[in-house]
Amino acid sequence: MNILQTLILGLILGGVYALMASGLTLLFGVMRIVNLAHGVFMLLAAYGAFFLFTELGIDPFASLIVTMPLMFLFGVVVHRLLFPRLEGSDRYSEMTVLLTFGMALVLEGLLGFFFTGIFRSTSPAYATEAFLIGDLIIPKGQLYGSIASVVLLSGLGIFLGYTKIGHAIQATSQNRTAAQTVGVNVDRISTIAFGVGMALAGAAGSLLSYLFTFFPGQHWQWLAILLSLIVLGGLGSIRGAIVGALLLAVLAGFVSNAFGATWSTMTFYLALFAILLIRPQGLFGEKEAV
Amino acid sequence: MVHIRRQPSEVGKSTAWNGKDRRRSRIIFLAIALAVLLLLPLSRPIIGGTFNYVMQMTTIGLMWVALATSWNLIGGYAGYISLGNNVFFGIGGYLAGGLLVFLGWSPFLTAILAGLAGFGLGLVVGLITLRTRGPAFIIATIALLLMAALIFDNWELMGGSNGLSLPLPQFPPQWTRVPFYLAMLAAAAGSVLLSWTVAHTKLGLGLRALAQDEVKAAVLGINTSRYKIIAFALSGIFPAVVGSIWGYSLTYLRPSIFFTIGIAAQMVLMAIIGGRGTVVGPAIGAILVVAVNEASVAQLGSSELNIVVTGGILIAVLLFFPLGIVGSLRKQGRLPSFLDWD
Amino acid sequence: MLELAEVSTGYDGGPNILEGLSLEIEKGSAYCMIGPNGAGKSTVLKLVGGILAPRTGSVRFEGAEVGGLRPDQLLQRGICLVPQDPSLFTKMTVRRNLTMGAYLETDRSVIRKRLDVVFEMFPILAEKEQQSAGTLSGGQQQILLLGRALMMKPTLMMIDEPSLGLAPQAADQIFEVIEDLKTTGITLLLVEQSVERGLAVADWAFVLDLGQKRFEGPSDQIMSDPRIRELYMGKAPTIE
Numbered sequence: 001m002n003i004l005q006t007l008i009l010g011l012i013l014g015g016v017y018a019l020m021a022s023g024l025t026l027l028f029g030v031m032r033i034v035n036l037a038h039g040v041f042m043l044l045a046a047y048g049a050f051f052l053f054t055e056l057g058i059d060p061f062a063s064l065i066v067t068m069p070l071m072f073l074f075g076v077v078v079h080r081l082l083f084p085r086l087e088g089s090d091r092y093s094e095m096t097v098l099l100t101f102g103m104a105l106v107l108e109g110l111l112g113f114f115f116t117g118i119f120r121s122t123s124p125a126y127a128t129e130a131f132l133i134g135d136l137i138i139p140k141g142q143l144y145g146s147i148a149s150v151v152l153l154s155g156l157g158i159f160l161g162y163t164k165i166g167h168a169i170q171a172t173s174q175n176r177t178a179a180q181t182v183g184v185n186v187d188r189i190s191t192i193a194f195g196v197g198m199a200l201a202g203a204a205g206s207l208l209s210y211l212f213t214f215f216p217g218q219h220w221q222w223l224a225i226l227l228s229l230i231v232l233g234g235l236g237s238i239r240g241a242i243v244g245a246l247l248l249a250v251l252a253g254f255v256s257n258a259f260g261a262t263w264s265t266m267t268f269y270l271a272l273f274a275i276l277l278i279r280p281q282g283l284f285g286e287k288e289a290v
Numbered sequence: 291m292v293h294i295r296r297q298p299s300e301v302g303k304s305t306a307w308n309g310k311d312r313r314r315s316r317i318i319f320l321a322i323a324l325a326v327l328l329l330l331p332l333s334r335p336i337i338g339g340t341f342n343y344v345m346q347m348t349t350i351g352l353m354w355v356a357l358a359t360s361w362n363l364i365g366g367y368a369g370y371i372s373l374g375n376n377v378f379f380g381i382g383g384y385l386a387g388g389l390l391v392f393l394g395w396s397p398f399l400t401a402i403l404a405g406l407a408g409f410g411l412g413l414v415v416g417l418i419t420l421r422t423r424g425p426a427f428i429i430a431t432i433a434l435l436l437m438a439a440l441i442f443d444n445w446e447l448m449g450g451s452n453g454l455s456l457p458l459p460q461f462p463p464q465w466t467r468v469p470f471y472l473a474m475l476a477a478a479a480g481s482v483l484l485s486w487t488v489a490h491t492k493l494g495l496g497l498r499a500l501a502q503d504e505v506k507a508a509v510l511g512i513n514t515s516r517y518k519i520i521a522f523a524l525s526g527i528f529p530a531v532v533g534s535i536w537g538y539s540l541t542y543l544r545p546s547i548f549f550t551i552g553i554a555a556q557m558v559l560m561a562i563i564g565g566r567g568t569v570v571g572p573a574i575g576a577i578l579v580v581a582v583n584e585a586s587v588a589q590l591g592s593s594e595l596n597i598v599v600t601g602g603i604l605i606a607v608l609l610f611f612p613l614g615i616v617g618s619l620r621k622q623g624r625l626p627s628f629l630d631w632d
Numbered sequence: 633m634l635e636l637a638e639v640s641t642g643y644d645g646g647p648n649i650l651e652g653l654s655l656e657i658e659k660g661s662a663y664c665m666i667g668p669n670g671a672g673k674s675t676v677l678k679l680v681g682g683i684l685a686p687r688t689g690s691v692r693f694e695g696a697e698v699g700g701l702r703p704d705q706l707l708q709r710g711i712c713l714v715p716q717d718p719s720l721f722t723k724m725t726v727r728r729n730l731t732m733g734a735y736l737e738t739d740r741s742v743i744r745k746r747l748d749v750v751f752e753m754f755p756i757l758a759e760k761e762q763q764s765a766g767t768l769s770g771g772q773q774q775i776l777l778l779g780r781a782l783m784m785k786p787t788l789m790m791i792d793e794p795s796l797g798l799a800p801q802a803a804d805q806i807f808e809v810i811e812d813l814k815t816t817g818i819t820l821l822l823v824e825q826s827v828e829r830g831l832a833v834a835d836w837a838f839v840l841d842l843g844q845k846r847f848e849g850p851s852d853q854i855m856s857d858p859r860i861r862e863l864y865m866g867k868a869p870t871i872e
Contacts, residue, residue, distance in 0.1 A: 034425040085609050091501065094369050097428060098558065099608050101373070105555055105601025113595055164735070171721055171732055178719035180683070182784065183707040183736040220551050224436045227429040235424065262444055269433040269440075273418055276430060280422045 005136055006257055010250030012138070015146035016207055018245035019153060021226045022238055023200030026156075029173035029236030030193035033096040037104040038201055038226065039219030044107060045071055045205025046214050047115055053122040053209070060122050060206045061148065067202045075198025078103070079191045087187075104219065112216040119213040127210040145207040152203055153242065156196075160238075169193055173236060225265060228272035234285030243283060312627040319628035327475055331468045345467040351580045352474040353536060356481040356528045358560035358572035363488060363525040365558065366566035368518050369501030370420070373554045374431030377438045378408040378526040380548030382533025384448055387456050387543045397538040398473060401531045408530030412523035420518040423504055432551075439549035453544030456537065470539045474532060478573075481528040486569045486631055488524065497521055501567070552597065559604050565616030569631040574615055633659040633819060634680065634788060639689030639699070640843075641679050649675045651843040652689065657788075662810075662820040664834035664851060666827050671840040673823040674716060677790045680821075681713030682706045693788070707736060712786035714777050716793045722766035726757055729765050729776055733783030743783075750779045753812065771802030778809055782816075789813070790821045795829060807833055831855045 024038045045067045052058040052066070082103075086095045121127075126140040160166040171179040172189045180186055208214060208222075229248050233240025248268055256264040281287050330348065334341045361375050382404035386397035397404075419430040443451040461469060488494045496517045500507040508514050537543045556579065564575025586599070611618050619625040634657040640648045650672045657663055665673045678684045680691060682703035691699035693709060703713070721729050730750060734743045751758035756772055757779050765776060774794060781789055794810065795803035807829050813820065814833070824830030831837055837854040839847040847860060854860055 028425075034428065082605070082609065089612065091369055093425075094371055095608055095612065097371055097425065098562070099605060101371075101555070101558070102601040102604035102608065105597045105604065107601075109595055109598030109601065113598070167728070167732060168735065170724070171735075174721045174723055175719060177683075177715065177717060178721060179732075180703040181681075181707075181713055181715060181719055182732050182780065183704040185702065185704045220432065221436060224429075224433050228433060231426060231429055235426075262440070266437065266440060269437045272430060272433050276418050276422075276426055280426060 002135070006253045007250055008136060008138065009142070010253035011246055012142045012146040013253070014246035014249030015149040016142070016204070016211065017226070017229065017249050018242040019149035019200065019207070020204040020222070021230050021233075021241040021245055022153060022156060023197035023204070024226050025230040025233070025236055025238055025241045026169075026173075026200070027193055027197040028230070029238075030169055031096075031190050033093060033100065034227070035194075035197065036097060036100040036223065037107060038100075038197070039221075039223035040104045040107040040111070040216075041071065041075075041198055041201040042205040042208060042222060043111060043214055043216065043219050045202040046209040047111060047120070047205075048202075049206040049209040050120050050122050053124070059124055060210050061144070064148075064203055064206050067206055068199045071202030071205075072195040072199040075195035076191055078198075079194040083190075083194075084187075104223075108216050108219060115216065117215050117217065119215050120209075121213040122209040124210055141210055145211055148203070148207060152200070153238075156200070156238070159196075165189070165192060169196075221265060225268045228268040231282055232271055232275045234282030237282070237284040240282055240284035312630065315627045316630065324479075331465075331471060334464075342467060345471055347580070347584065349467065349471045349474050349539070351577050352471075352478040353532045354556070354560060354576035354580050355478040355573045356474070356532045357557050358564070358576040359478075359481040359485050360525045360528045361557040362485060362561045362566065362568075362572040364518075364522045365525075366561055366568070366572070367488065367494060367497040367501065368521045369497075369567075370518060370522070371428045371558070372431040372522070372525070373428060373551065373558070374433075374435035374438075375525060375529055375557060376548055376550075376553040377431075377434050378411065378529035379533040379536075379553070380438060380442070380545070381411060382408060382530030383537030383543055383548055384442065384454075384533075385530070386534030387454060387537045388448060390456055390538065391454060397534045398469065401473065401477075401534040404530040404534040405527040408526035408528075409523045412526030413519065416519035416522040420522060421515050435549055435551065435554065439545050442545040442549065449543065451545060453542050456541045456543065458541055459538065470535055473535045477528050477531045477535065480531075482569065482573060484524060484528070485572075488521070489569050489632055493517060493520065498567070552600075555597070555600055555604075559600055559607075561614075562604065562607055562612075563614055565614030565618075565620075568614070568616040568620075570629050571614050571616040574629070578615075633657055633694060634821075635690075635692040636676070636680075637690050637692070639679065639686045639691060641675065641684050641687050643675075643684070648687065649843055650679070653840070653844050654689075655838055655845050655848070657819065657821060659787075659819050660817060661835045662814050662822070662833060663836050663838065664822045664824055664830040665838045665840055666824065666830060666854075667840035667846070672843045673840050674792050675843075676840070677713055677715075677792050677821070677823060680706075680711060680788075681715070681790060682711075683713070683715075704736070707784060707786075710785075710787035712781050712784045712789050714781045714789065714791045714794075716796060720765045720773055720776060720780075722764070724765055725762050726765055726768070726776060727761045730757070730780055730783050733780035734785075736784070746783050746785065750782050753782070754779050754809070769802075771798050771805060774798060774802070774806050775809060778806075778813070782813075786818065788819045788821065790823075792823050793825055794822065795824065795826050803829065828855075 020042060024035060027033065027035050048067050049060045049063045052063045053060060082099055083096065086092060086099065089095055126144060129140045131138040131140060131143065160170055168179065168184045168189050171182070171184055172186050176186055229244035230241050232248065233244030248271055252264040252267040255267045275282060337344055357379065361372065364370050364372050385404045385407055386400045389395045389400045390397055415430070415434060419427050442448060448454050459466065496507065496512045499510070499512055500514045500517065504514055533548065540547065560575035560579045561572040562575070563578060564573065565571025607614070613621060616625065616629055619629070636653060636655050638652045638654055639650055640652055641650050642648045653672065653676070665676065667673055675684065679686060682701055682705070685700040690697055693711060698706060698709065721732060724732070730747055731743060734746060737743050754775050757776060760768060760772065765773065768776060794806050798806065803826065810820065810833050822830055822834060831851040831854060834851045837848065837851040838845055839854065839860060847854065
């Protein structure tokens with residue numbers, strides 16, 4: 001594959017990765033927790049899209065209208081049920097991470113039980129078609145996915161920048177105590193942020209369903225990839241997630257060309273360790289005070 | 291204010307015994323337990339037919355004691371959750387296995403080498419990932435685990451995903467299980483001893499302080515990075531040791547034996563159920579979880595629902611018994627002396 | 633307006649900082665709390681501001697019990713805390729920081745009107761309207777904090793160490809601003825390290841020590857009382 005082809009494909013895929021990672025980094029910004037269940041929530045939505053496609057013939061893009069609100073509600077319910085009990089406890093951030101770990105295990109098991117470990121994928125027509133522009137082959141499915149990501153991320157940007165709740169989320173993310181001082185109900189905002197993160201994971205899941213084959217145990221790999229790129233971009237920064245996603249997706253594409261597809265995931269892991277060595281706060285993150 | 295949970299033995303005031311009696315009863319209990327464990331291999335005439343099963347189960351239990359207790363050094367004392375400690379487990383297995391296959395060295399001897407390798411790897415990874423405060427560490431441990439799985443899955447020399455067969459040990463058939471049992475017992479004892487030592491030194495105090503409030507600990511002059519890195523490196527020793535023994539005992543190595551998140555989950559669960567940050571908590575948790583697993587697999591068979599149960603129990607413990615068995619008992623003042631080693 | 637009755641509280645499972653403290657504040661006046669470090673002055677503000685909850689005793693505001701309420705709930709009743717820790721949204725513009733102050737207000741025209749009042753009172757903020765709050769100088773940031781607090785239309789404004797970390801000139805400026813605030817009819821409760829400035833702007837003073845109120849009285853009396861001068865003002869470290 002020539003260089004331009006690899007570059008374009010990488011950028012397109014990077015757009016999708018950015019969408020996948022956005023919910024994860026948003027939640028970290030607001031609640032300062034790493035949601036280890038993010039990958040499994042994505043797969044949950046992917047299985048949902050798969051179900052809708054195979055049983056009811058609904059296209060994955062159309063199913064977005066259903067999966068996103070449902071995932072939002074699911075996120076709100078899960079957050080309200082589990083997290084308030086840990087409020088004010090001794091080692092809050094550890095406990096919440098472990099809680100999300102437990103959630104991930106439970107969901108992985110349930111998905112495996114109901115759907116078994118068979119590799120699944122939805123197969124709308126565009127998943128296997130491509131546009132031909134000169135010498136370049138641009139797979140339709142991936143392009144559509146990328147466009148959807150751009151739309152959704154823009155929507156997120158508008159939400160965060162121009163609505164009252166969006167401002168409250170940004171404020172809580174930047175300075176929790178200050179947000180409290182101006183009257184933001186930071187608990188409610190955390191719940192909403194959790195729901196929004198889940199909705200974004202839900203959208204990503206719909207895209208995942210036709211872009212990749214998936215099985216329940218796979219969520220750890222997805223999680224590791226997404227975590228690596230948000231650390232690169234800077235935990236909590238959506239801009240960072242986008243840049244990190246584009247950079248690493250392109251890089252992984254070149255690695256895949258040179259060394260084979262098996263090693264492309266290695267790119268993400270090595271990038272993680274590299275950024276921790278060189279600039280631990282990530283590209284857009286802030287240096288720790290102590 | 292930094293609250294360092296130092297538990298003088300006086301804390302058991304609610305029982306009728308005073309400190310000196312508690313110490314004595316603890317040591318007596320330890321002596322009895324060690325004696326039973328050491329003499330177990332000789333019990334074949336008493337136990338009869340189930341001897342092999344008992345040997346195997348105790349060997350596995352001891353292995354998990356070592357794994358969970360070591361995890362506790364970084365996950366419990368320092369409060370830094372690691373989901374990749376089984377990388378040490380696997381490195382130990384593959385290192386010893388490789389040396390056996392290619393050089394003929396017995397894993398019983400190379401286990402020590404493996405322990406050192408585990409320490410070294412922990413040091414290197416710790417130096418990269420533990421210089422900051424945030425969740426970078428847990429993320430890195432996940433990446434480390436998946437990296438290891440990827441590498442070993444594709445490393446032809448070591449058998450790739452199909453695995454590597456190891457030569458069978460040359461022991462008389464009646465006693466084959468005994469050397470493995472004794473090795474695991476030594477490793478388990480060693481890991482608990484290490485845990486106890488760390489808990490009672492400046493390192494342990496410093497780790498507890500930074501687990502409570504890292505910023506305050508740093509301000510008090512504790513070199514938090516160094517302490518964390520040492521704890522992580524120490525946590526790599528015994529998993530590597532038991533990994534070497536375990537691989538040999540299975541007579542084959544495969545990445546899926548060592549490098550799965552499920553194993554990491556078990557370590558976490560055991561330490562938390564038993565009592566994170568205590569000396570014997572993880573050991574209690576390990577014994578409990580192994581026993582319950584065995585019973586439930588016998589009853590219900592193995593399926594995806596097993597991880598649902600693991601995750602469910604973890605969530606339940608976090609929400610309702612965050613201090614674990616030892617921690618909750620201590621808080622209520624009802625901790626029996628033989629569990630009170632902190 | 634505000635009554636603390638025998639309150640005790642502390643941080644995060646630690647010992648009591650306040651031990652059975654009682655004090656009363658009347659509407660429309662300016663009050664200052666002084667005392668040695670660790671006496672509990674900031675703790676009182678955090679307690680009334682909802683960051684801490686009382687362990688014993690009660691906090692009553694305009695007749696109603698408010699101990700243990702969340703900061704946003706207290707804000708709706710008109711209690712506003714300007715804390716000591718840097719609490720600006722450093723990545724937002726000056727204007728956005730100010731409008732965030734009016735977060736609980738839903739009527740946009742009201743917000744715009746308050747914004748105009750604040751810009752008039754603090755022309756420096758109007759000048760730097762579109763700048764990122766993190767790029768302002770220390771003194772300007774403090775003014776922004778006070779401006780943001782005003783946007784909340786509070787009836788009781790509590791300010792924790794307004795001159796902390798500021799050069800003398802900037803500190804003087806801040807206190808001029810606080811004098812101006814008095815004319816708006818707001819009730820002020822200050823904690824101030826620089827005793828002279830604090831007592832100059834306040835009508836009434838409380839002297840706190842070891843978590844309790846030791847003395848109180850009109851600020852000029854407190855300022856000139858030789859006992860109090862010796863006990864508390866000689867020891868006050870000056871951070872300059």
